[in-house]
Every structure is written in C-alpha cells, then in structure tokens.
Amino acid sequence: MGFELPDELIFMKNKKAEQKKSDASMAGKVCVITGATSGVGLEALKKLAEGKADIVMVCRNLEKAKLIKEDIQKKWPVNIDLFEADFSILSDVRRAAGEILAKYKQIHVLINSAGLHSTTKVMTREGFEMVFCVNHLASFLFTRLLMDRLKESAPARIIQVNSEGHRFNGLDINDLNWNKRFYTGLRGYGASKTAQLLTVWEVADELKGSGVTINALHPGDVRTNIGSNNGWLYRCFLHNVTWHSLKEPSISGEAIYYLAADPDMLDVSGKFFHLTIEEKPAKHALDRELGKKVYDLSMRMTGL
Template structure:
C-alpha cells in the first residue's frame, strides 16, 4: 500500500482538518497492489494508515478534526476476522462493502479513545446518496437503470456531489461540535450506529489487525510504516 502522506509531511506545517473520503463500492473481487480485498483496502486500510501517518501533525495543530466518511450500509456489516480479505469464502461485493464501512465506524471509535486529551477529534458520517461514479459497479449511474429499476422517486432523494459534501464540511468547521468525538452522524444529525460499531473489543481488535496488515507497529515512526505482505 503506498504511503501518500510521506512526501507531504515535511511540507505542511499544520494539519487542522483531515477528511477521509476515498471509496469504492461493490466492485468485482479485485485486490489492491498489496493483496488486500479492494473495498476493505481502499475504504478502511488506506484511511487507517494515512490518518496514523498524520497523527503527529494533527496533534501539533490542535484543535484539529478528522472526519471519516462511512455509510448507512455499515448497519448491515460484520467484521469477519477469520477472513477479512475474502480468501476463504465466495465473494459477496455487497457484504464486503458493508464490512468496510463498518470498519470505518469502528476505527473512528477506537481512534477517538486513543486521542482523548490531545485536542484532536474524530467523527464518522453517512453523507447521503450522491450522484457520483461510486455506483458504477451497481448500475446506479445508468439512466435506464434509474428509470426502470429504481424509479424517478428514488432520484429525487439523490444529492448532487456538492450537497453530499456539506455534512463533511459541517463536521470540519461547526463551532457547536468543538470537542465532540467518536460519534456517528447521518447527514448533519448525530445518530446511534449499529450495535457492532459500538463494540469496544471489536474496535480494539480491528485496530490491532489493521496495524499489522499495513505494517504500522505500535510506536513505529511514519518512515517505518510499511504494509505487511500477504
């Protein structure tokens, strides 16, 4: 897994806001360059590593905020620690997507716990359904699909990319959210996440496994962080 923050760390004096927004959804059974199931690798592990690489800058820039873009789909997710990378069972792109988005909320919870007292807050959110290429593997971007399968009413609820970005901006700058951390938001409103997303033991276990997978050992410097080859 590439380390995109490495080259920028010396250049940025302060990092006050980090929005982890990259995502793929329901793609075929692809893997990243380092062999991770694509949705888990992009939606969770990439954000996990990038955030950890930037933690020193975020702490030095406090007050600062991390916003992790998850999805309402996390409620249907389950973290399968026996087969995180879908190597032992038939691949289900929907279940893999839900697992990756649940991982985002669990990561948010554990990171918030670790950042107490540092002046850095972290929250997760579901931004709503946006009219982007994220749905290209499901056919949601197809006009024929939307007309005959989803119907016109569905598309009245779909946001433009600009509107879908507003909840992330709100979490990044709202004064009333100062000090709020470890929460899940549905749009602009705080909401209780799925029960598994509030399981502290699962969150800690996922953190440890994620750190192992990306080669980010406890106490390792940014330069020492390297992905564990499978």
C-alpha cells in the same frame, strides 16, 4: 404517543430531517482531503474553497485533479496543492503522507472521502481485498501517519466519510480477504465501513485530551460516480432505478463542512453522524472488543 422507529431504522427519519449548516471561516486552516475529484469529496472541496481554507488534495488522477483545481480557483482564489496517491496501494499512501508532512508544518483538518463499491472481489497488488483496502486500510493508515502533525496543530479534526452501508456488516476478522465466504458488493462494502467505524471509536479514545477530534458520517444518499467501476447491469440499475431517489451531492459538502468547520463541533469526537445529525450506528459496529481486534489487525496489515 407517536410511533417511534427502532434504533436500526432511525436513519430513515434522519435522512428527511433538516440538516445543520455552517458559515464559519476556514481561513488559515490547512485541510487535507482525499477523494475530492468526484462526488461527495468534490462537494466538500467546493465548500472548503468557499470557506477560504488552504487545501491539500490527495488524488489518484493528477490530470483530473488539475482541471478541478483550475475550475475551483476561477471561483474562489484559494491555495490548492495536489499530491498523488492510489489508495489501493498502501506504499502510495505512505509516500504521499511523507510528502505532505515534509511540506506542511500544520494540518488542521483531515477528510477521508476516497472510497468505492465493487460488485466483484478484486485483490490489490499488495494482497488485500480492494474495497477493504481503499475504504478502510488506506484511510486508517493515512490518518495515523498524519496524526502527530494534527496533534501539533490542535485544535484539529478528522472526518471519516463512512456510510449507512456499514449496516450490511460482512466483517469477519478471520476472513478479511473473502477466501472462505462468497463475496457480494454489499457485504464487502459493509465490512469496510464497519471496520472503519470500529477504529473511529478506538482512535477517538486515544485522542482524548489532545485537542484532535475524529468523527464519521454518512454523507447522504447522493448522486455521485460511486459504482461506476462496476458492470453494465449494475450501472443500468443505478441510473434507471435508484438514481431518481438520490439527492444532490451538495448536501454532503454542506454536512462535511459543518463537521469540519463549525464551532459547535469543536469538542465533539467519537460519533457517527447522518449528515449532521448524530445517530446510533448498528450494534455490530459498536462492539468494542471486536473494535480492539480490528484496530490491532489494521495496525499490522498497514505495517504500523
């Protein structure tokens, strides 16, 4: 009998496994994507363009997005529309969602890739810990605001770009702003990704029978700009120690495209994928009782 890895370590096997790919067309599908000005999201954007999707990019830096749009359109002549929103400001998320809803009568795919990792605790001007806000609250709010349009456009798919980093946990619903505990980057990141996963299961249940699916994925351990907001020591470690073990982010784009486009994913919902392989998340991220509390808290914190 071969050696079986425990559930907690199965990601080590999955990251070496052969991944699935899709060449399904996305022509005629409206795809909304956040975080597409860099890294994982940018690679997903390229795949969406190759797949002929109508693309709606939501970004915090319009100038950067315009250059990317021009570049992409030189290669693939697709529609790319740009909307501005800083995901650390929930009022920005609301405004952008409103603008998109006013313009697009159909939305078939929503990909939430905007995210960050911060080694220090930073508070947003609306009073939330930054990483929790951008990685979880903003994507939660944005998803909810677009939900009815996704239902009207069914079949539709929601993809939350999550992380194996959820395994770091760090979620304490009585201390989401880290006033009682010492903040570390890994635990802050883990808290945000755990909260997001817990709400994915809740939303998936809510969406049953609607023709809209929601799944989360770890997009691989890939070379992107994540962490570039941190201090020189962190960046030095990232580029000199970790960098060589990371992979090209094109694998993230392929995986997101598979989840977004492939016919095999049509009815799959409420799952966590390591790239394209379904994986059991950490135990704390499967606690449905906690999930219901996180869901209610997220509704309240985002003013829903």
